[in-house]
Amino acid sequence: MKRRQFLKSMTALTAASALPAPAIWSPAKAQSRQETLLLVTENGPNNLDIHGVGTNRPGYEASWNCYDRLITHGKKTLADGSLSYDRDKFVPELAEDMNVGDMSVTFKLKKNAQFQDGTPVTAKDVKWSFDRAVSVGGFPTVQMKAGTLLNKEQFVVVDDATFRVDFVKKDRLTIPDLAVIVPGIYNSQLLQKQATDKDPWGLEYTKSNPAGSGAYKVTSWKPGVEVVYERHDAWVGGKLPQLKKVIWRTIPSSGNRRALMERGDADISFDLPAKDFSEMKKEGKLKMISNPIGNGMYSLELNVVNPPFNNEKVRQAVAYAIPYQKIVDAAMFGIGNPLFGGKSNDVTMPVWPQPTGYSTDIAKAKALMAEAGAIDTTISFDLGDAVNSEPIAVLIQESLAQIGITTAINKVPGSNWRSEMAKKSMPMMVNFFSGWLDYPEYFFFWCYSGQNAIFNTPSYVNKDMDALIDGARAAAAVGDNAKYATDVKGFISKAYHDVPRVPLLQPYLNVATQANISGYSYWFHRQVDYRSIVKA
């Protein structure tokens, strides 16, 4: 008797837990769904301002869409039909006109440009913003430095609508550096009100309240959960975007992101793991877009200061012992451009990245190891990137054992990776680097030059190398193409012979969108630009 009752109640409970989701939306909701983009990614921003302390990569995306730059890049269609920014074409964003002189560049601002709170944008705001970027320290200041934008005196207000940047010296990277995320234009009147003695640049306020003139304003931000944007209808930086609203949800589980896409509930899933990407592409239900990451590579980096890798022959032996093709196939599921197996380490083209002359050749590696004897060391990688780095590390470990190098794998938690890199004590590590500005000398400036920046993890310091890098930068600044090509070929060849880092492959940035989404474009900053996206 009781049992029957109990079972009945159980059935009712089961039925209640299986309530179907409503299939029909009320018309208003259907309409808003039509004009709203639902974007899902693994991580969300920790700060909405790229000038902030410790802003993470997703934070760059918020900055990119909420602020305008004076200039931005044009677009081009790649061979596979996907869109990409055009490195060599600059178009006005907040400026309507750019006039490059011999030692300065002058911008005329668009007349009707206004911030999201309705205040007009003036040259004063531009100066204040650039002053902020070179003063707050940390990443923004270093990025400005990359374009030789060093001090406040370089930024001049000519009149309300005219702004000039004076050059300290000629540098080809100055103009491109004005189109990256950092030199955004901030609402100086608003932020000066928010500033305090401790925080003269209003960083506390912009952390969660964008104060820009960009196409999207943030209406709500719940850290770790979502960012909701609404269109700034008075935007003059370009063609008014189609999407009125963008909801960016953080979905940590990659399986769920995939399910959301395949069920058609999310519109874009950004930065997919290679495994999901290759499987989803095979299924063919969604639009799958994949672009090589410009000026970026996975490499195996060897500390050249300490034994055993202070010995060039040992480094070359390692470069011959890496199972390159296996890494591309097994770790990256075939999605990656090989940076190995080239004709020679003396390169003939001034392009970057390009294949080294190394390929898997255990016999050659053993011969190079002859004097060194057995080596016991560790191979480190960033746990934050375990999806890619861990299989790479395991494959390398396996292969190095064949030439007498036994390695222990050292998994470094994401929060420690940067400080471990800064110590420069890891003997061997799997790492990824990409430069925003897609020029070979820019990569080398960070990773090979004698300034020994944090990204120069091998601590490789070499006078000849510095001369080549400086030579290429100077030649580029004055447009001396012949000398530039010679120096670029020179420093690439030198890097491949000395091999402080062994290039492995150039990875791809993978995106899945529903069939009704178009206009997605690859950007150097590897984040989503909502402004060009169209939902049909």
Add this chain to the structure above:
Amino acid sequence: MLTNILRRLVTVIPTLIGVIIVTFLLTRVLPGDPAVYFAGPAATPESIADIRKSLGLDQSLPQQFLRYVDDLAHGNLGNSLATGRPVVTEIVSRLPASAELTLFGLIISMVIAIPLGILAAVKQGSWIDHTCRIVATAGVSLPVFFTGLLLVYVFYFLLGWAPAPLGRLDVFFTEPPHVTGFYLIDSLIAGEGETFMASLKQLILPGLTLGIFSLAPIARITRASMLAVLSSDFVRTARASGLSSYTVVITYAFRNAMLPVITTLGMVFSFLLGANVLVEKVFAWPGIGSFAVEALIASDFAPVQGFVLTMAVMYVALNLMIDFVYGVVDPRVRLEG
């Protein structure tokens, strides 16, 4: 009664002091240097030193501890470096999400496990008893993230019955006006039936995941405790007196068997509150667990301390409450004793 409560509360104080010291020390021995982390890429030694100073990490440990206790006394748990907001705000906004989910999971678990346990004891050795054993064993041996993903796969991906695992509400609903922070209750207060249904639907899969996981202890303890009581003299007397089996089992036996069940419920609840980190990750649930894990990854001390402290306080409060409930359930158990 009041003095009893006060006396009991006084015994809580040393526990809390212990917790404060331990959390402080634990977060300090964590690997990772927050100053380096927050200085970002391309940091210079000077900028790292600046940040270390602004975080107060250049002071000695006792000094840092005094500062921490002083802040605590003022109700200040510090600022989360990763989100830039006060930890108190974060915890207050996230705790209801975790609590609602955990309570919901516990209720699902109770609704299934207690009747199952009672039936298993009454019909010992029957198919119900075996079902109880199998369900409990299976539930406890499946890791929660696995159950969660499996449920999502079946009910969302394959069948399409459950809504997208997108957190507490579908993206096109706005949250109800804040009263308790529990969406189910708040939406009822605001009279928003649609929102109530929407948040209920979001709760079902994660709630079920937690429920399945916690079935085992509740069902097994109910069964064991019922078995002990059912074989006792007063039950035999009651049966002999010709009382209906419902009265015997529920009124007499179950009430007497409830004490261990309540203890287990308390333990399971506090355990679930901490253990639902993985469920929160799978279902993108904006709860306190996922917040603490993210803070831990970023070596962000303040939220981790705040989390551990909140949990400890809740544990203590819960145990206190259970002690009082004992007295209500069984008059023989009084605090005095």
